[in-house]
Amino acid sequence: MTDAAPTRLDRRKARTRAALVRAAQTFIAEGRTNTAILDLTQAADVGMGSFYNHFSSKDELFRAAVEDALDRHGAALDELTRDMTDPAEVFACSFRLTGRLHRRRPQLSKVLINTGLSIATSEHGIAPRVRRDIQAGIRTGRFTVADPELAFTIAAGTALCLGQLLHTQPDRDDAQATDQITEDLLRTFGIPTDEAHRISRRPLPDLDRLLPDAIA
Amino acid sequence: MTDAAPTRLDRRKARTRAALVRAAQTFIAEGRTNTAILDLTQAADVGMGSFYNHFSSKDELFRAAVEDALDRHGAALDELTRDMTDPAEVFACSFRLTGRLHRRRPQLSKVLINTGLSIATSEHGIAPRVRRDIQAGIRTGRFTVADPELAFTIAAGTALCLGQLLHTQPDRDDAQATDQITEDLLRTFGIPTDEAHRISRRPLPDLDRLLPDAIA
DNA sequence: TCCTTTTCTGACGATTTCGTCAGTTATGGA
DNA sequence: TCCATAACTGACGAAATCGTCAGAAAAGGA
Numbered sequence: 001m002t003d004a005a006p007t008r009l010d011r012r013k014a015r016t017r018a019a020l021v022r023a024a025q026t027f028i029a030e031g032r033t034n035t036a037i038l039d040l041t042q043a044a045d046v047g048m049g050s051f052y053n054h055f056s057s058k059d060e061l062f063r064a065a066v067e068d069a070l071d072r073h074g075a076a077l078d079e080l081t082r083d084m085t086d087p088a089e090v091f092a093c094s095f096r097l098t099g100r101l102h103r104r105r106p107q108l109s110k111v112l113i114n115t116g117l118s119i120a121t122s123e124h125g126i127a128p129r130v131r132r133d134i135q136a137g138i139r140t141g142r143f144t145v146a147d148p149e150l151a152f153t154i155a156a157g158t159a160l161c162l163g164q165l166l167h168t169q170p171d172r173d174d175a176q177a178t179d180q181i182t183e184d185l186l187r188t189f190g191i192p193t194d195e196a197h198r199i200s201r202r203p204l205p206d207l208d209r210l211l212p213d214a215i216a
Numbered sequence: 217m218t219d220a221a222p223t224r225l226d227r228r229k230a231r232t233r234a235a236l237v238r239a240a241q242t243f244i245a246e247g248r249t250n251t252a253i254l255d256l257t258q259a260a261d262v263g264m265g266s267f268y269n270h271f272s273s274k275d276e277l278f279r280a281a282v283e284d285a286l287d288r289h290g291a292a293l294d295e296l297t298r299d300m301t302d303p304a305e306v307f308a309c310s311f312r313l314t315g316r317l318h319r320r321r322p323q324l325s326k327v328l329i330n331t332g333l334s335i336a337t338s339e340h341g342i343a344p345r346v347r348r349d350i351q352a353g354i355r356t357g358r359f360t361v362a363d364p365e366l367a368f369t370i371a372a373g374t375a376l377c378l379g380q381l382l383h384t385q386p387d388r389d390d391a392q393a394t395d396q397i398t399e400d401l402l403r404t405f406g407i408p409t410d411e412a413h414r415i416s417r418r419p420l421p422d423l424d425r426l427l428p429d430a431i432a
Numbered sequence: 433t434c435c436t437t438t439t440c441t442g443a444c445g446a447t448t449t450c451g452t453c454a455g456t457t458a459t460g461g462a
Numbered sequence: 463t464c465c466a467t468a469a470c471t472g473a474c475g476a477a478a479t480c481g482t483c484a485g486a487a488a489a490g491g492a
């Protein structure tokens with residue numbers, strides 16, 4: 001309950017913390033996770049000593065950086081699918097937007113990819129939302145799957161590997177590939193072929209509508 | 217063409233190199249990839265100076281360690297599927313054996329998982345074989361997929377995420393989960409439901425038949 | 433304005449890690 | 463057996479990294 005009006009001091013503190021988190025994200029995206037703390041603070045344009053005002057170890061900073069990226073993307077998905085009621089459509093829309101993310105927000109995308117499979121077990125970001133959507137789809141009879149956790153495994157692994165593919169093959173049409181895979185997943189989850197195709201080609205809300213301060 | 221009979225000196229050299237690679241694999245499996253070189257050589261029971269006889273940096277050793285793990289597993293799969301002719305069965309068998317691997321060879325499994333998505337683009341190990349099987353399946357008309365590379369993406373991502381799941385949920389029946397997912401993938405690749413089920417439940421060759429010196 | 437509190441800062445000693453190298457041990461050949 | 467060569471070894475100086483701390487700067491309050 002400590003939410004007294006954020007004072008200017010609070011904002012200053014938050015700014016330097018955010019600068020560190022941003023810097024950490026660029027390093028993670030570049031795969032350089034064993035950098036010296038001094039490098040991080042310099043990239044953040046912050047004094048070396050400031051680091052320990054906010055984090056007690058590099059690991060702690062990196063964890064915070066990943067959480068931040070996951071939470072931002074999760075919040076964006078929530079916002080963009082707010083009006084949808086059909087779980088199949090929510091799932092499809094989230095998956096398709098995430099697929100588009102890899103090119104539009106390469107740094108965020110690479111944070112996810114380089115963080116690897118552990119984000120599939122994270123309490124933050126996309127994983128809990130996908131689980132929720134799959135559960136909802138099963139409850140309402142939209143999805144027919146033997147085991148929701150296995151369905152989640154297929155969706156999560158595919159989403160990550162798709163990101164990898166889109167970075168490896170920069171000439172490939174990302175929207176086309178993402179939508180095709182979305183259709184395949186919907187079929188796997190028991191949606192009839194023609195409907196799976198339709199759902200995975202519906203117009204999408206605009207990612208850019210959000211995230212004015214999104215990381216690249 | 218330099219394959220003159222390996223002398224005893226060669227064997228000694230190979231032994232210490234192998235010891236380093238094994239040690240590196242245990243560290244990778246534990247997620248401790250920023251260990252000091254001294255720690256690695258001690259774990260390998262090898263003199264500190266020996267390290268630089270074989271590798272010029274930690275990265276180089278870790279790369280070699282991953283390659284080694286991938287090559288071992290790839291060779292095992294080749295051996296175990298040697299007699300099969302149906303691409304769908306080769307694919308299914310490889311996938312199912314890899315699924316069983318996570319519990320039977322936890323260290324190898326964790327090397328793969330912790331290495332992350334980059335193994336999907338590696339020239340070593342499973343990735344090229346899965347690509348080959350999918351291509352063969354398409355050529356012979358067994359598989360019906362829009363894009364082989366997308367099919368590969370689904371299979372690879374799912375395989376990795378499945379490994380993660382099997383480690384996260386140690387009580388889950390690994391064979392059952394793996395076979396179920398194999399069936400889902402076969403259906404995604406256009407195999408009819410009943411046949412997909414049959415193929416993914418066929419008796420498997422025994423993993424233990426091989427790899428007397430396999431890493432745990 | 434002046435004092436208190438909070439955060440920021442970079443220099444510094446302590447510690448860790450690196451990579452080399454001179455000496456040792458194992459191997460192969462004469 | 464004895465020498466030449468290749469591989470192994472650990473100690474050591476050099477370099478990088480860490481975490482602290484005393485003082486500076488900013489913010490808040492009176």
